Amino acid sequence: MVSVCGVMVVTIALVCVLSVMNGFSSLIASLFSDFDPQLKIIPKTGKVFIPSSQTIDRLNALPEVSVVSHVLQENALIRYGERQMVGVLKGVDQNYTKQINIEKTLIDGVFKLKEDVVDYATPGIGLAYFLGLKPGFVAPLEIYVPKRDEKVNMSNPASSFNIGYAYTGAIFSINQQVYDDNYMIISLDLARSLFHYDDEVSALEIKLNDRVDFGHAKAEISRIMGDGFLVQDREEQQAASFKMMSIEKWMIFLILCFILIIALFNVVGSLSMLMIEKKNDVRTLRNLGADTKLIRRIFLFEGWMISGVGGVVGLLIGVTLCLLQQKFGFITFGGGSGAFIIDAYPVLVLFRDVVIVFVTVLSIGFLAAWYSVNHLGKRWIE
Numbered sequence: 138m139v140s141v142c143g144v145m146v147v148t149i150a151l152v153c154v155l156s157v158m159n160g161f162s163s164l165i166a167s168l169f170s171d172f173d174p175q176l177k178i179i180p181k182t183g184k185v186f187i188p189s190s191q192t193i194d195r196l197n198a199l200p201e202v203s204v205v206s207h208v209l210q211e212n213a214l215i216r217y218g219e220r221q222m223v224g225v226l227k228g229v230d231q232n233y234t235k236q237i238n239i240e241k242t243l244i245d246g247v248f249k250l251k252e253d254v255v256d257y258a259t260p261g262i263g264l265a266y267f268l269g270l271k272p273g274f275v276a277p278l279e280i281y282v283p284k285r286d287e288k289v290n291m292s293n294p295a296s297s298f299n300i301g302y303a304y305t306g307a308i309f310s311i312n313q314q315v316y317d318d319n320y321m322i323i324s325l326d327l328a329r330s331l332f333h334y335d336d337e338v339s340a341l342e343i344k345l346n347d348r349v350d351f352g353h354a355k356a357e358i359s360r361i362m363g364d365g366f367l368v369q370d371r372e373e374q375q376a377a378s379f380k381m382m383s384i385e386k387w388m389i390f391l392i393l394c395f396i397l398i399i400a401l402f403n404v405v406g407s408l409s410m411l412m413i414e415k416k417n418d419v420r421t422l423r424n425l426g427a428d429t430k431l432i433r434r435i436f437l438f439e440g441w442m443i444s445g446v447g448g449v450v451g452l453l454i455g456v457t458l459c460l461l462q463q464k465f466g467f468i469t470f471g472g473g474s475g476a477f478i479i480d481a482y483p484v485l486v487l488f489r490d491v492v493i494v495f496v497t498v499l500s501i502g503f504l505a506a507w508y509s510v511n512h513l514g515k516r517w518i519e
Contacts, residue, residue, distance in 0.1 A: 140407045141447040143400035148451025148498055149458070151393050155490045156459040158386040160483030165382065169375050171242050171311045172320075174206070174342035176355060177369045178362055185209070185337035186366075195361050196343070201354035204344040206232040209328040209337065214281040214298075215260075215321060217268040224264055225320050226280065228328020236344045239309065239322075246272030246307030250324035257306035263318030265308045277302040280323075282331040301331045394497060401444065401505040408440045408509040436510045444502020448495055456491065459484045 180186045188207070196205050209228040214221060231250070233239070239248050239259075249257045258278055260270060270278070280301040287297060303323055310317055329335065345354055351370075359368045372379050412419075419432055462468055466481030 140401075140403035140443045141450070143403045144397070144444050144447025144498060144502065145451040145454070147393060147397040147400045148448050148494060149455040151390065151397070151494045151497070152452060152455030152486075152491065153459060153484075154389055154393060155386065155494065156455075156484045156486045157482055158382065158389065159485035159487055159490065160463075162379065162382045162386075163485045164479065164483045165313075165375075165378060166371065168311055168313050169371055169378075172237065172313070172316050173371045173374050174236055175345050175351075175371065176343040176358060177374055178341040178343065178358070179339070179367050179369065181365055181367055184211070185334065185339050187336050188338060188341060192361065196341075196358065199354070199357055199361075201345050201349040201357070202343055203346045204232050204235045206230055206236040206342040206344075207325055207338045208233075208340045208342055209325055209332065209334065210339045211282070211328070211332050213331065215264070215268065216279040216281065217270055218276070220268045222264070222267055224260070226282075226328055226331070227320055227322050228325040229322060230325045233322075233342075236342055242309040242311050243307045244310045246305070248307045248309075248322075250322075251326070256301070256303040256324055256327045258303035258321050258323050259307045259309055260305065260321040261317035261319065262308055262310040263314065264321060265305070267318075270305045270308070272305050272307055274305055277304045280331060285333060299331050299333060301327055303327065394501070397498065397501055398505075401501055404440050404443050404502065404505045405509045407443065408436060408506060411439065412436060412510075433510050437506050440506025440509060441499070441503055444498055444505070448498035448502070451498070452491060452495055455494075456486055459486045 193205060196202055207230045211226060212223055213226045215224045215226075229250070233250075234248065243259075244262060246259075248259055251257065258280075260268070265271070268278075280303065281298045282301070284297055284299055309322070325338075329337070343358065345351065355368055355370065359366075362368060422432055462482060463484045463486070469481045470479070
C-alpha cells in the first residue's frame with residue numbers, strides 16, 4: 138500500500154500539472170483571439186503585396202469564409218506633446234469590426250476609424266499610458282513615418298518623414314503586453330498615406346463561419362493563394378508563445394517522471410521483500426511443477442499491479458480534482474483579490490494527456506518490476 142500510494146500521488150501530480158498548463162495555454166489563446174484573426178494570409182517574401190480583385194472574389198465565394206479584411210502594418214514614431222515612442226501602426230478597413238470583436242477589448246471611448254475628414258486612432262492601454270492619451274483630448278496625435286522612397290535629407294531631417302494626425306477615439310486592452318504596449322489601430326487609408334502605398338497590404342485577415350471544417354477551409358485558402366503565401370492560424374501567428382508553453386509543459390512532465398522513477402523504487406523494495414518472504418511458497422510451486430518462467434511472471438505481475446492500481450486511482454483522483462477546480466475554482470490567485478486576469482487557476486483536462494500519463498506510469502512501473510524480478514530476484518527464484 139505504501140508503494141501504491143507513492144505511485145498514486147505522483148500520478149495525481151502529473152494529471153493536475155499538465156491540466157493546469159493546458160488551462161494557461163487555453164487562456165493565452167483566448168486572449169490572443171481578441172486581436173488575432175482566425176486565419177492570416179501573409180507573403181512568404183517581402184512585407185507587402187497587392188491582392189487582386191479576382192483573388193478576393195474567390196476567397197469571398199468560399200462557403201467557409203465570412204469576412205476578408207485588408208491590413209497594412211508597419212512601425213512608426215508616435216508623438217503626443219513632449220512624449221514619443223516607436224509603435225506598430227495597424228491600418229484596417231471597415232470590415233475589421235466584423236473580423237474582430239473590438240468592442241469587447243475597449244476600456245474607454247468608442248471605436249471609429251474615420252469621421253468626415255477626421256482620422257481616429259485606437260492605441261493599446263500601455264501605449265496610451267506612456268504617451269498620456271485619453272479619448273476626447275483636443276490635440277491630435279502626431280505620426281511620423283520615414284519616406285521609404287527617398288534619401289534622408291541631412292540638412293533638414295524633418296522633410297524625410299511623412300507626417301499624419303489622428304485623434305484618440307478609444308483605448309483597447311487585451312492583457313497581452315506585445316499588443317497593449319506597442320499597437321495602435323488606424324484606418325487603412327491613413328496607413329497607406331503614411332507609408333506611401335496605393336493598393337498594397339501586409340496581410341489579409343479572414344474570419345470563418347461557425348461550424349465549418351477549419352482544416353479544409355485553411356487548405357482551400359492556401360490553394361487559392363498559391364505557393365507565394367502563408368496561411369497562418371492563431372497558433373502559428375503566435376508560434377513563439379505557444380512553443381514556449383509547450384516546452385514548459387513537457388519539461389515539467391519530465392521532472393515529474395523522474396520523481397515517479399524515485400517513487401517506483403518502493404516497488405523494487407516491496408518486490409524484493411516479497412520474494413524473500415515467499416521463498417517457501419516458491420519451493421512449493423516448483424514441487425508442483427512450476428518452472429522459473431512462471432514464477433517470474435507471477436512476481437512481475439504483482440509488481441505491475443502495484444503501479445497499475447496506483448496509476449488508476451491517481452488518474453481518477455487527479456481528473457476529479459481538475460474537474461472540481463474547473464467547475465468551482467476553489468484554488469485562487471492571491472486569495473481571489475481580483476488583481477489578476479482570472480480569479481482561479483485555469484484547468485483543462487485533455488484525454489490525450491490522461492492517456493500519456495497512464496501509459497508512462499505503466500511503462501516505468503513495468504521496468505521497475507522487471508528489473509526487480511530478473512536481476513534482484515535471481516537468488517530467491519532460481
